[in-house]
Amino acid sequence: MYDLVIVGTGPAGMTAAVYAARKKLHTLLLGQEYGGQAARSLAIENYMGYQYITGPELMRKFEEQVQQYPVEIRRAEVTRVTRQDHGFVTQTAEGESFRSRAVIVATGKRPRRLNIPGEKEFLGRGVTYCAVCDAPLFAGLPVAVVGGGNAALEAAWDLTRHAGRVFVISLAEWRADPLLVDRVKNAPHLERRVGYETVRIEGDKTVTGLVIRPLAEPQKEERLDVRGVFVEIGSTPNSHIVSDLAELNAVGEIIVDCDGRTQVPGLFAAGDVTSVPDKQVIVAAGEGAKAALSAYRYLAGSPG
């Protein structure tokens, strides 16, 4: 029986773990990969304390910090959190289950799919959701980035330094930090296709092309000869593990109050999986700290 189970090892979960440990809560941290989405970030310039750091580097620092404390850590995929007696049971895909008096869900988001032909077939063979991981593999080759937000433009910016020609395909005008837009829009070898949708990904053993069409003239399909397709069209919250326990908003995020409390006493959430609108590492870390301190206050007042 733990005081607290924290699900998720991104910025929010790891910060919560440090705060819980400093409050001497008997804590179990469960997660699949350290760093979560942040570990896929090419460059972080807005985490205070570091003018510039890569996502993987910053997340390694978070991880080392957690490891300073007597927090039990297990690599596991959590499938479900349910209530039991005065506490909770957290079940994993590996068949284990863990009881605790409180739970913090910090499971973040996962990349959204295009859902077009060829996407699944060529996953890992030209189709990727992780620019930070895969950009260097496309040195000198033509690639396409699908999306028009911060993540898409960061990927495009990085790819202009690795790849050959870079197409950026978006349904609507780019919506990203103005600084980033300025930087990317004048990058050499970059071609914008605004107002286009993706139709299918073609290839043989690996990707050889992406077919797109303008929303205004859907009959005018265009084939881009690219070897890589970087999908950066946003993400979906990993809230399914508490979907019949906590209240979710219209986009599937766990609804929390300002202190990370859900409507279920003892169940807390923090970071990108929650209804807090700003998905930023520094925000997730702050929310993780608040959730852990809320859990501590809850446990101090709750029946053993």
Added chain:
Amino acid sequence: MYDLVIVGTGPAGMTAAVYAARKKLHTLLLGQEYGGQAARSLAIENYMGYQYITGPELMRKFEEQVQQYPVEIRRAEVTRVTRQDHGFVTQTAEGESFRSRAVIVATGKRPRRLNIPGEKEFLGRGVTYCAVCDAPLFAGLPVAVVGGGNAALEAAWDLTRHAGRVFVISLAEWRADPLLVDRVKNAPHLERRVGYETVRIEGDKTVTGLVIRPLAEPQKEERLDVRGVFVEIGSTPNSHIVSDLAELNAVGEIIVDCDGRTQVPGLFAAGDVTSVPDKQVIVAAGEGAKAALSAYRYLAGSPG
């Protein structure tokens, strides 16, 4: 006319400045000293990304990060924020005033006073509110720390390495992080006086003693021969500059929603000055980012 005036140069204000600048808001940052209360912290072990860093060091990193951006910065004491037309006017003690469409108040807190005889007279001559600044001045000398929270115990812990005997005087049982309590309570040369109040500070040119008495037996005054009195009994929010504009809670904190909005459109607040219960650097930074992003959304939708 600025888009945004940020008042306060602690963790919340500096983070807000970075986020505002990245959104290309025309921003003015006003404050008296970089780092605020955080710069007085002896040791920060719970700011994610740094296993151990002193408050001044971390705040210098924040400051350097702000200076990467085209944010106008002015050292000034803000005396009042008022509404004017569709925006705000921020006035300073130096007689200047600045107009802006939005304001973020991130003015933090200031140390609470004991309000006993001798406290004012011996300020800077043995009486101090800043352990990080003054602990080294008391090498080998007996000192008293007044308070029983995190700040008091951090000060006591540091003083055991500098000073001679260290008395810790508190009205009630220590209320601090369990890890810190464990560390401090067994420190050598440290004497706990729990259930005591302070009566007066005595001295000649400088402090020579602190008179205390047990709450249970008020007639039994005791004089501690100390050369330093470190006052660490909490702090008061610096919300006076918006006291007739924003709604404050019972302890004088500016009431904000989860996104740093006050009840006044265009007026935001973040960090220790707000009703957010957890006063932590990582929380203040997260709240500063959220307030800046809220202000950006407000400005994007507000009349010029």
